[in-house]
Amino acid sequence: MTTPVYLVVDMELVKHILTKDFNHFMDRGVYTNEKDDPIVNPATPRERRVEAHLELAELVEILARLLVMLTYIPVLSLSFIALHRKPYILYTGDGNSLTMDEIIAQSFVFFVAGYETSATTMTFALFELATRPEIQDRVRKEIKVVLRRHNDQITYDSLSELTYLTQVINETLRVYSPARFLQRQCLKNYKVPGEDVVVEKGTSVIISIKGIHYDKDYYKNPTVFDPERFNEENNKNMNSYVHLPFGQGPRACIARFGIMQVKVGLTCLLRKCKVSLNEKTKLPLKMSPNSQVSAAEGGIWLNLEDI
Numbered sequence: 017m018t019t020p021v022y023l024v025v026d027m028e029l030v031k032h033i034l035t036k037d038f039n040h041f042m043d044r045g046v047y048t049n050e051k052d053d054p055i056v057n058p059a060t061p062r063e064r065r066v067e068a069h070l071e072l073a074e075l076v077e078i079l080a081r082l083l084v085m086l087t088y089i090p091v092l093s094l095s096f097i098a099l100h101r102k103p104y105i106l107y108t109g110d111g112n113s114l115t116m117d118e119i120i121a122q123s124f125v126f127f128v129a130g131y132e133t134s135a136t137t138m139t140f141a142l143f144e145l146a147t148r149p150e151i152q153d154r155v156r157k158e159i160k161v162v163l164r165r166h167n168d169q170i171t172y173d174s175l176s177e178l179t180y181l182t183q184v185i186n187e188t189l190r191v192y193s194p195a196r197f198l199q200r201q202c203l204k205n206y207k208v209p210g211e212d213v214v215v216e217k218g219t220s221v222i223i224s225i226k227g228i229h230y231d232k233d234y235y236k237n238p239t240v241f242d243p244e245r246f247n248e249e250n251n252k253n254m255n256s257y258v259h260l261p262f263g264q265g266p267r268a269c270i271a272r273f274g275i276m277q278v279k280v281g282l283t284c285l286l287r288k289c290k291v292s293l294n295e296k297t298k299l300p301l302k303m304s305p306n307s308q309v310s311a312a313e314g315g316i317w318l319n320l321e322d323i
């Protein structure tokens with residue numbers, strides 16, 4: 017059985033759907049069984065879930081700071097503790113407290129949404145660094161210089177100073193965005209601004225991240241891996257809707273946390289090891305059509321050498 021899908025290609029309309037007219041497109045329309053599977057999707061009215069996500073966004077910086085000191089699972093445990101201790105986190109906009117199912121569901125989403133996406137980003141970044149030694153050397157040099165200024169400590173502040181590494185990660189996320197598309201469901205009939213078109217309630221709306229990231233109108237030579245696209249100068253002029261690895265608008269990812277997580281992994285590895293490509297990696301890379309998150313067929317195999 018098939019259902020019609022509204023594929024958005026106009027950048028202004030992308031902005032409307034993800035942000036300006038968000039009240040028409042608050043949900044993703046992914047099937048979940050709220051009654052029997054409350055952990056995946058707590059039984060709460062949609063608006064309340066959105067409020068809860070917005071409240072949780074305030075946690076991002078605290079969690080990112082914790083992350084640099086702890087491994088992933090203790091962070092989740094700590095986020096549980098934080099949820100219990102901070103009253104403003106326990107309360108949604110309507111003044112009601114979150115239920116235990118909702119708290120568990122939020123933590124579960126953190127785990128599911130954060131693990132494979134971050135691992136995939138690190139893998140593709142290392143693949144590019146393995147094939148471009150000059151970029152790898154520059155990243156390592158930056159790590160050494162910055163960490164020296166911070167007594168060799170990997171902290172939230174020291175990671176924030178790794179600007180070239182951030183460029184490399186942003187370019188990795190452009191070329192190999194773990195999510196290939198964003199999905200929304202139209203919740204009430206929507207008249208497309210400036211067009212004689214109405215998107216009907218219930219219609220699935222798809223925004224192709226891959227399509228936008230490889231569009232020559234937004235990126236010159238889009239197949240070329242070039243971290244300079246995200247240098248300070250270019251960042252100033254960039255339309256934030258043409259770089260969508262974390263989505264956009266109120267349903268976007270808590271991206272700062274994802275970026276921090278990837279930075280921790282890459283910094284720990286690159287300060288101690290040189291990375292090169294193992295011959296088991298099949299070139300040119302071919303993306304697997306079956307995996308939900310971007311992945312290379314046959315995997316990416318790397319050699320690590322102590323330095």
Ligand code: HEM
Pocket residue numbers: 069125126127129130131133134137189194195198199260261262263264265266267268269270273274275277278
């Ligand atoms: C590089 C790593 C990551 C990437 C590329 C990524 C990407 C995404 C994308 C594309 C979405 C959908 C956004 C939209 O529909 O507009 C999303 C949602 C989400 N992500 Fe991430 N993510 C990453 C890491 C993380 C981490 C580390 C966490 C938490 C620990 C996380 C938590 C979430 C949550 C909670 C949502 C759902 C937001 C909502 O529905 O309100 N993500 N992510």
